[in-house]
Amino acid sequence: MLRPLAAEGTLALEQGTVLTIDERWDADVVTATICGEIDIMTVSVLCERLGHLARKNPRRLVIDLAAVSFIDSAGLGGFVRIRKAMPPSCPVVVRSPQRRVRQLFKITGLDSVIAFE
Numbered sequence: 001m002l003r004p005l006a007a008e009g010t011l012a013l014e015q016g017t018v019l020t021i022d023e024r025w026d027a028d029v030v031t032a033t034i035c036g037e038i039d040i041m042t043v044s045v046l047c048e049r050l051g052h053l054a055r056k057n058p059r060r061l062v063i064d065l066a067a068v069s070f071i072d073s074a075g076l077g078g079f080v081r082i083r084k085a086m087p088p089s090c091p092v093v094v095r096s097p098q099r100r101v102r103q104l105f106k107i108t109g110l111d112s113v114i115a116f117e
Helices: 043-054 073-085 098-106
Strands: 002-004 011-014 020-026 028-040 060-071 092-095
Touching: 020 043, 020 098, 028 043, 028 073, 043 060, 043 073, 060 073, 060 098, 073 098
Parallel strands: 028 060, 060 092
Antiparallel strands: 002 011, 011 020, 020 028
16 A cells, blocks of 8 residues: 655655655756655656656756666656656756666667666
């Protein structure tokens, strides 16, 4: 069963899995820092929060995945939805993914539509 925590953009499962998403704006560039696991249980929070950021029309969306330890196929699908929600002129950049997470983007070909730094 899902239960929201007090912080916006945070989801906790009764088993203890937590996904947090913090945003930081620098002029018209937004960085979303994600912590936790992105899977079928948490991808809706990811899409909702990043979709909210997309509607604010940033010039660039940076998604910091340094603290993400796991992504499943539903999570990868969330990144596809976010890329599609952004105008083609707005780069979506993944920053600092762990090696295993980076490999998933490469194996699935998502690294051809989402930039990495």
